[in-house]
Amino acid sequence: MAATIKDIARLAGVSPATVSRVLANKTAFYGPTTAEKVQAAALKLGYRKNTAAAELVTQHSNVIAVVVNSVKTNFSSQIITGIQDTAAAHGLHVIIVYAGITDPEAQRKALLTVIERPVMGILLLSLNLTPENLQLLQGAQTPYCFLSIAFDDGDLPSIASDDWQVGYQATQTLLKAGHRQIGLAAVDSDSHTGRFRLAGYESALRDAGVTPQAEWVQPGVYSYEAGREAMAAYGVTSGLTGVVAGSDMAAIGVLNQARNLGLAVPTDLSIVSIDGTEMCELVQPQLTSVSQNFYDMGAAGVRQLLAPDQHPQQVTPIQVVERETVRTLPVK
Amino acid sequence: MAATIKDIARLAGVSPATVSRVLANKTAFYGPTTAEKVQAAALKLGYRKNTAAAELVTQHSNVIAVVVNSVKTNFSSQIITGIQDTAAAHGLHVIIVYAGITDPEAQRKALLTVIERPVMGILLLSLNLTPENLQLLQGAQTPYCFLSIAFDDGDLPSIASDDWQVGYQATQTLLKAGHRQIGLAAVDSDSHTGRFRLAGYESALRDAGVTPQAEWVQPGVYSYEAGREAMAAYGVTSGLTGVVAGSDMAAIGVLNQARNLGLAVPTDLSIVSIDGTEMCELVQPQLTSVSQNFYDMGAAGVRQLLAPDQHPQQVTPIQVVERETVRTLPVK
DNA sequence: TAATTTTAAGCAAACGTTTGTTTAATTGGT
DNA sequence: ACCAATTAAACAAACGTTTGCTTAAAATTA
CATH class of the missing domain: 3.40.50.2300 (Response regulator)
Incomplete structure (x- = not known):
């Protein structure tokens, strides 16, 4: 079984209290020679402090x-x-x-x-x-x-x-590039996060004079599958020229599904992703994103x-x- | 401060020992009415067990x-x-x-x-x-x-x-498809894992009558960057028709770098990846892999x-x- | 009813630390 | 050489549990 402070005390011929103090590098209450003896004994026994016990008494x-x-x-x-x-x-x-x-x-x-x-x-x-x-x-x-x-x-x-800003700026990135028909994919509709991103998205559209369409938003749980499903739901006839995806994974989902549908990215469809993890640069083409500061x-x-x-x-x-x-x- | 077993004992009018036993669902040593009182008191005080303390005495x-x-x-x-x-x-x-x-x-x-x-x-x-x-x-x-x-x-x-098998089977997958010039990328050369994968790779080549070339192996640390660097080192003139990559990330590295070099995958270059995580299916084209059972x-x-x-x-x-x-x- | 067994609950020690307090020993000053 | 001041180390309590043992009370048996 593991060595305790008492074993060290016995071996070094001092009290447990002293051992505790030298091991904790307390500044006072012991002399240099005792310190050495204790250190040596601790080393010899392969002592490992029991942090749980220490936390119990220090209450912290x-x-x-x-x-x-x-x-x-x-x-x-x-x-x-x-x-x-x-x-x-x-x-x-x-x-x-x-x-x-x-x-x-x-x-x-x-x-x-x-x-x-x-x-x-x-x-x-x-x-x-x-x-x-x-x-x-x-x-x-x-x-x-x-x-x-x-x-x-x-x-x-x-x-x-700021999730509202996330939604707003993602959408605005597409608007600035001249897009008018913009989807929102794989953002969940019942969390605070999802609701605010949606609100930001809609505000951006309205500020640009575009009225949001219900069928442009395909909610989902931010996953790769959710991205694929959203894109599959859009299909080729949606008229969308851009979509903002709820996460990098979701964006890759829409990217791959778009490809399956015969849509080239970004020629036929633009995507902006939300998150900006290293995934964005792994995938071809690399994902434009609104990046969070994780x-x-x-x-x-x-x-x-x-x-x-x-x-x-x-x-x-x-x-x-x-x-x-x-x-x-x-x-x- | 958090409620302890003693607080419960006091509130329920019993001893700490009894509280401990009913809370641990011990089968004996207390009666049903006491049990109820204790449960009620525990609930009322919002008691949370201090596992560290318990582990200290049970030594486990x-x-x-x-x-x-x-x-x-x-x-x-x-x-x-x-x-x-x-x-x-x-x-x-x-x-x-x-x-x-x-x-x-x-x-x-x-x-x-x-x-x-x-x-x-x-x-x-x-x-x-x-x-x-x-x-x-x-x-x-x-x-x-x-x-x-x-x-x-x-x-x-x-x-x-079995890292030797990993190297062997990855290489064999390419050999079976008719490849003869096969690289090994982003496998480190000083770990057990790397050495055995290398040995498996070389054995597979030899078993197929191909003599391994030193310039076919570009060691690295299994990362995306290592994959890119390996592929960059190969360049377009290596004569390689296939490469096995040390990890999925590394494989994506060679994939992207190959594309940068103007090489189409798999038309100009085949890749087999090692690991087989979900990354393989995220990327286009999807990576053939020898998959581990993580x-x-x-x-x-x-x-x-x-x-x-x-x-x-x-x-x-x-x-x-x-x-x-x-x-x-x-x-x- | 007395003796015995069963059941219910409490007592107290232990786990490995930390730390305030006490005691003993050393040093320094006069 | 004596007293004060400093330093060194030990004592002992505490942290929140668990659990073997003891005791008291109740239930069972004869």
């Missing part, structure tokens, strides 16, 4: 937990990198647990995994909690912050892009955990990056 | 930790799903921590994060540990198992594909943790799945 932990929904849109790695870097800079550790995207029971289990042990804070990655699970989360006396998702309830701390989202998340009172809801900037999937239409 | 944990290298090849999600499902079936929780791919210090920190708290076992995802860090891992008295990576040292428990790898990993003694080294099956990137050459 330095791990932050990230709960991720396992949806197949892969911006999470960028957010996690942002979290990781910022956490490391503050001397914090990061653990990640996966929750099912919809299954409330899987969500609950994931939540309990982190709530039932001492964590310093909880970051929830594009996770839509059921009311019961939200209550569970709030019942734990732990700071938390939602990432890449926003709520109508303004009190829930969250960091995300790294910063993660970084802001851990800062929010460290100073929980200020700005409960934060917005990270977006930017449209032009690549190869929008064609400028000739003026007629 | 039910969380398994996964250490992931953050390389940009994304099969990890499949492995993790396999781990997650199998763990859940055994009532185990899963936490994930990211380690840098090469930075030994980041590796060490990640390792310490999991070693310094009570975990039931450790799974290491395609992680190449430095000798010091390996020693650190072995010093912890915790079962562990490497996944998707094998070692020359036969004592290290690991679950992976889900099973994860599942086998947790089983290995639960019964550590048997088969220290296991192999999961592979299969080649034909898609659109290998062209059958006309017989001359």
